[in-house]
Amino acid sequence: MKWIYFFVIFISSFLVVNAQVKVRFELQNIPQSKDTIAEYFVAGNFNNWKPNDPEYQFSKRNSLTYVLEKQLSINVYEYKITRGSWEKVETNSKGNAIGNRSLNLKKDTIVKISVSNFADQFKKELPKHTSSVNVHIIDTAFLIPQLATKRRVWIYLPPSYASSTKKYPVLYMHDGQNLFDQLTSGYGEWGVDELLDSLSAKGQEEFIVVGIDHGGSERLKEYNPYDSEYGKGKGKDYVDFLVHNLKPFIDQHYRTEKDAKNTAIAGSSMGGLISMYAIATYPKVFGKAGIFSPAFWIGKTIETDVQNAFKNLNGSKIYLVAGDLESKTMISDMKNVFQLLNPTGKNKNIRVVEKADGKHSEWFWHREFVDFYKFISN
Structure with a gap:
């Protein structure tokens, strides 16, 4: 009977590691964009950082809220919000780049997201070379x-x-x-x-x-x-x-x-x-x-x-x-x-x-x- 016990433990551990949980992304307080029809996406290490993945596009619920519901494995994820390209990725209020958002997903979760602005809303100086003289x-x-x-x-x-x-x-x-x-x-x-x-x-x-x-x-x-x-x-x-x-x-x-x-x-x-x-x-x-x-x-x-x-x-x-x-x-x-x-x-x-x-x-x-x-x- 001992082998049955260990088999059950193994299967239980396998199921926990590979378990799928529900995550609901709620996009709120969205800044006005230049798009005729605004479309929003989430890009992260769960979809190979694709900025316009139709499987990860938000659905409009009302004038102020967009929602995306997915099932993902228990894991640590990083992601950002885009309007369909990396030229239209989220930024801080001054248009500067921000770090990746992080989600330590362990159970069914609701993630509420506020975006300060998007990169294409600003006229930026051309980036400069930063390599040293060496x-x-x-x-x-x-x-x-x-x-x-x-x-x-x-x-x-x-x-x-x-x-x-x-x-x-x-x-x-x-x-x-x-x-x-x-x-x-x-x-x-x-x-x-x-x-x-x-x-x-x-x-x-x-x-x-x-x-x-x-x-x-x-x-x-x-x-x-x-x-x-x-x-x-x-x-x-x-x-x-x-x-x-x-x-x-x-x-x-x-x-x-x-x-x-x-x-x-x-x-x-x-x-x-x-x-x-x-x-x-x-x-x-x-x-x-x-x-x-x-x-x-x-x-x-x-x-x-x-x-x-x-x-x-x-x-x-x-x-x-x-x-x-x-x-x-x-x-x-x-x-x-x-x-x-x-x-x-x-x-x-x-x-x-x-x-x-x-x-x-x-x-x-x-x-x-x-x-x-x-x-x-x-």
Whole structure:
């Protein structure tokens, strides 16, 4: 009878984790818009941030209230209100961008929402470049033969680079649009250049940082070494490009320390997944990795690859970090990989960090970057 008891417990736990609950969004106190016929939508991590998803469009109940009713899984969600495009996303009363709304959904819930204004209601100054003088574009169309495409590639050279003859360690990072420049970022920048300028001024070890732009709608495939519901994974080809094309180019044209001990790779979300894959597959190329809010959920085979690579990662330094306010399996998935990398918990070169206030956002990765950077600098 004991097996029946455990079976019931297992099924009950499964049903709780995958339970669907009702959520009712009530949009109230809506500012007047320029639209002839106003349409309102909610875009979030429950619908891949689609700003005009007809399945997530509000219905008008009266002149002041719009309602949307959905059934969603128990989870932590982030979202924003739009009028059908990101050019018409909600803002504060002065037209400035606001952070994502957050919903920790555990039971049937009514969410009442007031919108201060929308982005298109204001005439704004054109955004300006925010990258520091130490950031340069290597090529706006660097060839990636393995993917039959071209991408912009950025490089950050340390403040001392021009006046010295020394060689520098290199950090390769994904989502290059979001690393250095507010103008090119979609959801805010990491501010890697400003952080490194500041750390350099304090005497911290200096790194060259190379950033590779992602492929927009192709990102979910290019940063995934495995096939998924989003299509055939192209991550193996992408990492092959980093190892056999981009790194040799950087080593040839810049003063770099070429060995694995001085070569790191880092990224967030899908970038975290592909960084973990890269160091597991090429530990003799990448000796250090920063795994920020990794999307291990989309590529669970990463656990098998990490387990198979365990003996080859003995000398590697790997930093994993995520927040409690991300997806419901983010922390557990990350800790599963950490356990494979550091089964005894005694390997100080493998570190896992969990932050209670952490969200799936550039501001969080910006904040946590400094501790990661100090970790790989030691």
